[in-house]
Amino acid sequence: MNILLLTLVLAFIWATITGTFGLLNLLLGAAVGFAALFILRAYLAPPRALRQIRRLLSLMGLFLYQLLLSAVRVAAIVVRPNMRETLRPAIIAVPLDVKSNAEITLLANLITLTPGTLSTVISEDKSKLFVHVITLESREALIADIKDGFEKKVIEVFSNDG
């Protein structure tokens, strides 16, 4: 995606949020968007292939489904009369294969919004993510779940081989 297209998208989002689609407002949005892009130009990712967009969409689909599931599950836990016996909270260190800040951010956010898990702390060398689990089954199962599920998908979205 080049800067021009991104500016147009940002102008559109600006018009969406401010609620008026007049020419002046769109121009203002484009100006603000371009200023933001100018500040962030060093961090903008290189162009993405169409396949990566498809991977991103599949990741979003998986994510929305998991989010609904997690809300239902946590809701089911808190209405139980014997809630405290059901809980098995634990903080587990999950070794990370993803390296870049963007990948770690995406993965941590996905973990937080999926069933039973919450990202807490990232170790200073970015090699481990400490995940809080509300009902722990086993450490190995949790780590395997994250590595085979979301981490794999995140790597797919960000890899440039496609």
Added chain:
Amino acid sequence: MIVIIQYLAAALILVGSIFALLASIGVLRLPDLYTRMHAASKAGAVGAGFILIAIALLSNDIPIILRALAGFFFLLLTTPVSAHLLAQASWRAGYKPAASTVINDLDAEIQSHS
């Protein structure tokens, strides 16, 4: 058709409010901040999200629909960040997880740092 959309939106508002209610019950009942963030971030986000989608369905106004959907998107984008920051800040501040916590790998981390 309009009636169907209205019933759908009403159902979404109802389900969304129930999720929001359960999220607040969770915040009250769960033992520590880390477990509470589970309830607040997941059930809370889904509850508010359902209500925003209902607003998008009910209003026949394109800017309002777009803003409701943008709100939904930004809600999903920002909720996990604030939950993560709260959890990280409370750990940094020395807030210990509840005694019922079975495994705490962070304890080992603290020892290796000091």
